[in-house]
Amino acid sequence: MITHENQIDSWIEEAEQSGEVAIDTETTSLDAHQANLVGISLSTKIGKACYIPIGHKSKGCLKKEIVIKKLKPLFEDKSVKKIGQNIKFDFIVLYKHGIAMSSMEDTMLMSYVLDAGKNRHNMDMLSQIHLGHKTISFKEIVGTGKKEINFSDVEINKAMHYAAEDADITYRLYKIFSKNLKLEKLLNIYEIFEKPLIKILAFMEIEGIKIDNKSLKVLSEKFEKKIKKLEKEIFKISKKEFNIASPKQLGEVIYNELKIAGIKKTRKGSFATSANVLEDLAFKGHKFPQLILDWRQVSKLKNTYSDSLPEHINPNTKRVHTSFLLAATTTGRLASSDPNLQNIPIKSEDGKDIRKAFIAEKGNILISADYNQIEMRILADLADVKELKKAFKNDEDIHSLTASQVFNVDIKKVDQDMRRKAKAINFGIIYGISQYGLAKQINVSNHEAEEFLNAYFFKFPEIKIYMDKTIKFCRKTGYVNNIFGRRSHFTGINDKNFNIRNFQERAAINAPIQGSASEIMRLAMIRLDKKLKSLIKNELKILLQIHDELIFEVPEKEVKNMTKIIKEEMSSVTSSDLHSFSTPLTVDLNIGNNWGILH
DNA sequence: TTTTTCACG
DNA sequence: ACGTACGTGAAAAAG
Incomplete structure (x- = not known):
């Protein structure tokens, strides 16, 4: 002492x-x-x-x-x-x-x-x-x-x-x-x-980042009205009030009282009420499950975002200061908490309104810069996929290319639906696909999904080789390496339980892809930081990292110079002391006075 | 504290 | 026969 x-x-x-x-x-x-x-x-x-x-x-x-x-x-x-x-x-x-x-x-x-x-x-x-x-x-x-x-x-x-x-x-x-x-x-x-x-x-x-407290409050009120309205409709059908947020009570209403469908249970024996299940029921023409889905979406936005974000405003700085976690993931990705600013809504219109509440200080501009298709580019490099590498070098649309290969048509003949399916296949590949998973995702039969995958692996044989090699290595060592040499461990890779083992195999296939991409982002941040320090006067601030995207804030008059520097530094991360990368990286930039219009 | 659900990449 | 897309964090319910 x-x-x-x-x-x-x-x-x-x-x-x-x-x-x-x-x-x-x-x-x-x-x-x-x-x-x-x-x-x-x-x-x-x-x-x-x-x-x-x-x-x-x-x-x-x-x-x-x-x-x-x-x-x-x-x-x-x-x-x-x-x-x-x-x-x-x-x-x-x-x-x-x-x-x-x-x-x-x-x-x-x-x-x-x-x-x-x-x-x-x-x-x-x-x-x-x-x-x-x-x-x-x-x-x-x-x-x-x-x-x-x-x-x-x-x-x-x-x-x-x-x-x-x-x-x-x-x-x-x-x-x-x-x-x-x-x-x-x-x-x-x-x-x-x-x-x-x-x-x-x-x-x-x-x-930190500035948020518009007032517009979030307006949003919360709007959401509250929507919720009340949906509740009325829901209770009219259920003929009684219950806690919609309770999966137990909701399952009781859906399966035992309204008898909308045969009882479906989760792995652990409780009523299945997830969005996937409700979407199936809604598809069969029931009104009730769709109302629940709508209620859930609005409740989520209100509870998790429009109500909560203002509570995170620091009273001294009037801004929101997240905490980035460096050691939370298995793959090398960062995570964000208190509040999590890596999962701010974007997909729905109501969701986008939340994003619009993230704003630049007066006189400043927000810049977003994201890597285009970074994980597919990593895969091309990692598995040395000739066709994919060529496509990226020629700046082709990768999902259309996949569609033309899998469905065996000219790339000009690829329609919307073919491209959508091909996109799902590409995502699936990155996640360590199963035919069952693909079938579910794009709503085709198991048999069809299997044929798509066969065609895919026939056209891109290097990917199948990569997957098998990765699993074999992981079984032997208990870990996998990404292209820069970071290890991710999978202690259940040899588990006697089929499900655990399969799950770990998919994770092991995904880890070098997700991990290498996160390493490239780390290098980009380090390069940018160094470059900015070398400037006589630096007014560009990095605010957020969302895995393949960076958000910056900068005085309006500096925007032009800075976008150039950002693009230059991010896209030139093609080699480090540990690896050189032979697929080009492209960066998409957007500017605006709020985060909602940056895409 | 665990489970379920859902927001993001 | 079984039950799966990979990686997270937060909110709410329920034990």
């Missing part, structure tokens, strides 16, 4: 000496964007850590300004590695307290590179797995539910044991993972694809 500011000096000295220090911050909130510092822990040797209390309500804290002034030079010293667990969080908190941390290492990301798909990467889990030690959990310290207290109300000694342990464990994990990354030859992946993203994402999150 640091009880006097002068005690910090020896810790700083040790950190400067060794060039490494594990750090952890304790704060008033798990949301980095509104968190205030409560304490900082440091570890410079295994088994040795300290806690600097700053913002506890009880006695014994040091003055925040003095602690920050002392630690700032160390945290900003490029020659000393700052090691953290999910250090993007600490970076954001410290940045808001006037410290721009440099030379960051992250044990969460190291674990992710080593073990994606094997386990989660939170510290409690990592400590248990790699050190056989059960850590003091956050919940043990702050309690849960109604009894939950703020960290600033935690008694100082209790906080010390918890926080100092975290720094100590982080340092221990760092030592283990450093060794393992070298042994497994995965250090490159960590250095090239993970570390640079920490700061880039931190600044995207800090920047």
